[in-house]
Every structure is written in structure tokens, then in C-alpha cells.
Amino acid sequence: MLSETTAATVRATLPVIGAKIGEITPIFYRRMFAAHPDLERDLFNRGNQAQGDQQRALAGAIAAYATLLVSEEGPDVDTLLARIAHKHASLGIAPDQYPIVHRHLFEAIGEVLGDAATPEVVAAWDEVYWDMAHALIRIEKGLYSGFGVSPEEVWQDLVVVERRQESPDTVSFRVGRRDGGQLPQARPGQYVSVQVTLPDGARQIRQYSLTRAPRRTTWGLTVKAVPETGGSGVTAPAGEVSNFLHDNLFEGDPIRCSLPFGDLVLEDRPDPVLLVSAGIGCTPIIGMLHYLVRTESDRPVTVLHADRSPARHPHRQELAELVDQLEDARLHHWYEDLGVRPATETIRRGLIDLDSTQIDSDAQVYLCGPLPFMEAVREGLAERGVPESHVHYEVFGPDTWVPHTSPEMANA
Structure with a gap:
């Protein structure tokens, strides 16, 4: 939790930071990718970056988290962070990556706020960042330990057992181990990340819901090919990974999947x-x-x-x-x-x-x-x-x- 002094500073500056955070996040990503091009190539969704979706999601998460922290009713931060933590776990995010984000985010804050980024303001928002980071690290640690793995061990090399056309633009795949062994238990509603190596050498990752999670020796997942779309002068790029999978993945081919994660889970209870x-x-x-x-x-x-x-x-x-x-x-x-x-x-x-x-x-x-x-x-x-x-x-x-x-x- 934040100290009273920090909470007061955050509460006072939240409207200013909120108004500027849409400017801060693009600069943050630009700085981070310039220093670590491998993150853009092999971890972040290049399509979402191009459209600004990732920037908007980060801005919303930071603003929402800060608002909860200074709420008089007390924050329910785990509910907000669970979705982010599950996504991070499906990517194999490790604690040592948070200082990288911190450095470039606060450089961007300083660039945008200028003289308004006083030592007091920076220190307060630094506390917000690390409060959020440590909460995410705690949740992610629990997710990894649930499978008995470290972040680098979330990936599995599987094989396509069956491919089926579900509609003109969607294909379903049934995947499993080459030896036919059991897969880790997935809960109904969860997803896996799929990593592919594209022709330019980038290793891009996307998430796909499991349609047949209860089958312990195979998982089912369905991929919709995302075409390039345009309108009102805005063009959204075609889905790099979805189209690659449609064009190149068939029975017997290898597929690299993460362990199953996701906080949208059907709970066992008597309700309708x-x-x-x-x-x-x-x-x-x-x-x-x-x-x-x-x-x-x-x-x-x-x-x-x-x-x-x-x-x-x-x-x-x-x-x-x-x-x-x-x-x-x-x-x-x-x-x-x-x-x-x-x-x-x-x-x-x-x-x-x-x-x-x-x-x-x-x-x-x-x-x-x-x-x-x-x-x-x-x-x-x-x-x-x-x-x-x-x-x-x-x-x-x-x-x-x-x-x-x-x-x-x-x-x-």
C-alpha cells in the first residue's frame, strides 16, 4: 500500500498524469524497443503496436491501478491485475524484466511532463509502479508454481494431430505431444500462447482459447485469419500469426505452445x-x-x-x-x-x-x-x-x- 504522503501526491496529480499518459506510453514503447529491439521482434504483438492498442491498454491499466490505490474504499487490485498476470505468465515474463520497463517508462514520463515531473511527483509514481510490479510478480509466481515451472519453462513443443476447416476464415487444430502423453490440466475457458517464427525471423506470439481442454492428451484451438482492414483513412494490418498458421500449419507439423492460463474460468457452482x-x-x-x-x-x-x-x-x-x-x-x-x-x-x-x-x-x-x-x-x-x-x-x-x-x- 502507498504511504499517506504518496497517496496524496498521486491523488493530486492523477488528473494531470491521466491527461498525459496517452502521450507517455508511445514514447515509452519507442524508447524501450530502441534499447531492446528483441522485445518488439520476439515478445510484443507488432500488429497491436502499429494500431496503438497496446499503448491504450497500458495507459488504462496504469490509470485504473493508481485510481484504485488512492480509493477511499480500498483497492481490489488483484481483480484488476489477474488478467495482466495471466497474460504475462503465458508469455514467460520474468521478474528481471520489470526494471527494464521501469527505466524507459520513467524516462518517458520525464520527457512528457518536463518541469512538472518534480522529485516529489516522480517518487510518488515510482512507488505506484513498484507496488503494481510487485503485485504482478507475486501473482505470476503463484501461476508458475501451480505448474511447478520457472518462467522459461512455460513453453512446450507439441505437434498438430488434426486440422479442420470450421468456416471460410477459421481453422481448428488439435495438438498434442509426439509421444501421445498427457498434457497439463487446463481449466474451461483458458487459453494458450502460440509462438511462431515468421519469414523475417521474428518470433511472434498470440493467444488462442482452448476449445477442448478437458481432453488430457490433446488440446483444441481455433484460429481466425485476420485480413487487412481499412476505413476512414485508418488501415489495420493483416494478422501476422493467424495468416501464417492458416497457410503453413498442417497435420504432423510442430507447434510451440505455452502452458494454459487465463482468468476467464467457468467455476463449479450451482448457479445458472x-x-x-x-x-x-x-x-x-x-x-x-x-x-x-x-x-x-x-x-x-x-x-x-x-x-x-x-x-x-x-x-x-x-x-x-x-x-x-x-x-x-x-x-x-x-x-x-x-x-x-x-x-x-x-x-x-x-x-x-x-x-x-x-x-x-x-x-x-x-x-x-x-x-x-x-x-x-x-x-x-x-x-x-x-x-x-x-x-x-x-x-x-x-x-x-x-x-x-x-x-x-x-x-x-
Whole structure:
């Protein structure tokens, strides 16, 4: 926890830092990558860097953490940091990397704030940084020890057992050990990192949800090829890793995966379950449904999925078959384009509409999809009386979604 003097300084300067942190983070990354080009090449997502997503995620995390630390109600910092720590663990982040971040971050702070970066202000925010860093290191240490590994031991060399086309732009892979041995236990909803060596020599890493985690000798993961997109003068680059995997990974090929991590986990409890997804966001939901089927769950389960069309819906048949195997489960679809198919009571045209679906306010909700979709669903759930504490979500890529925004954080 921060000292009273530090907390007062942070509280007083939070609006200023919040207003400038969007300028600080790009300079920080530029400085760090200039000094350590291997980090950009082999660790950070180059696509997210190009679009600024990583910078926005870091800015939001710092502002949110500082706000919690100076909150009169007391911070629930582990909830905020758990998602970051799981991501770090899936990358094999080690404690000795935090001083590197510290050095270049505070050089950037000094460059942007200039004379406003007084010794008192720098010392206060230095305390914030190390409080956050030590909390992350503590959580990450626990994640590593859970598997009995060190950070450099999270990676496993596996092989593709099966490849299957799930939709025009998605491919699923079943992976396992070459000797057919057991894989580490994964919890329903978790993901693994996949590392590939690209033609330019960069070793880029991406995370993919496990769709078949309960199968101890193989894991299932699904990859959507991300095309280059443009509009309003902004162009998003094509997915380097996703397209590489689509074009180059087949049965018998090696694949390098991390141990399973992720804080979006289906908990064993009697509450009703509401699983809501859009597009490729169905993958952690599929993993949860496999678990519910395998454990012969009698929990009431409602599954809501939105997609562009039935033809582009990955795991469409598998999703329906899993729901059919559960004792008390129902499935509803929404498609922007139904083609010539008529709408039915459970298959509708258009965007997801919570008002047309029976929702239990006591349900534990697991939500995954594009950010605008999740924001709309979250607002709809709040209107239906579902407590925010019941809503659990997964973001593919940097977590730039901060569901609660204080006045100080709004400036970030």
C-alpha cells in the first residue's frame, strides 16, 4: 500500500498524469524497443503496436491501478491485475524484466511532463509502479508454481494431430505431444500462447482459447485469419500469426505452445450459466460447454451467439450438439445475414437482442466477442438486473475495455 504522503501526491496529480499518459506510453514503447529491439521482434504483438492498442491498454491499466490505490474504499487490485498476470505468465515474463520497463517508462514520463515531473511527483509514481510490479510478480509466481515451472519453462513443443476447416476464415487444430502423453490440466475457458517464427525471423506470439481442454492428451484451438482492414483513412494490418498458421500449419507439423492460463474460468457452482459470444468469441464458450458435458452438469445453461451468417459461424454444428447433450440447456442465434433461411424462435435475423430472451438475474455470465458487442451486452444485462459481479469477460488482444471509468481515468 502507498504511504499517506504518496497517496496524496498521486491523488493530486492523477488528473494531470491521466491527461498525459496517452502521450507517455508511445514514447515509452519507442524508447524501450530502441534499447531492446528483441522485445518488439520476439515478445510484443507488432500488429497491436502499429494500431496503438497496446499503448491504450497500458495507459488504462496504469490509470485504473493508481485510481484504485488512492480509493477511499480500498483497492481490489488483484481483480484488476489477474488478467495482466495471466497474460504475462503465458508469455514467460520474468521478474528481471520489470526494471527494464521501469527505466524507459520513467524516462518517458520525464520527457512528457518536463518541469512538472518534480522529485516529489516522480517518487510518488515510482512507488505506484513498484507496488503494481510487485503485485504482478507475486501473482505470476503463484501461476508458475501451480505448474511447478520457472518462467522459461512455460513453453512446450507439441505437434498438430488434426486440422479442420470450421468456416471460410477459421481453422481448428488439435495438438498434442509426439509421444501421445498427457498434457497439463487446463481449466474451461483458458487459453494458450502460440509462438511462431515468421519469414523475417521474428518470433511472434498470440493467444488462442482452448476449445477442448478437458481432453488430457490433446488440446483444441481455433484460429481466425485476420485480413487487412481499412476505413476512414485508418488501415489495420493483416494478422501476422493467424495468416501464417492458416497457410503453413498442417497435420504432423510442430507447434510451440505455452502452458494454459487465463482468468476467464467457468467455476463449479450451482448457479445458472449464461454464455454469450459473437464471432470467434465462441471458442472459450465451446471449451466451457465441453466441460459441462463431460461433468454431466445439471446447471441451467443458456447460450447466446451472434455471427455474420451461418456459413461464417465457426463450430456451428459442434455448439448445437453440445447444447443438446446437456440436461437443461437452450441455444439462441442471431445472424446479420440469414440468406434464404427463415427466422425461427431460436434463430433470428439481425443483432443480438437480450429483450427477446429469458435471462435469469442470478446467472453467472461469461462473455466474449468484439468490444462494442460486449459493451452493448453488458448494458443490456444491467438493464435486466444482472449484477455486474456476475459478468465475466474475455478480450482477444490488449484489454482496452475498462467497464468502470472514474473521472480521473476518463482523462487517460
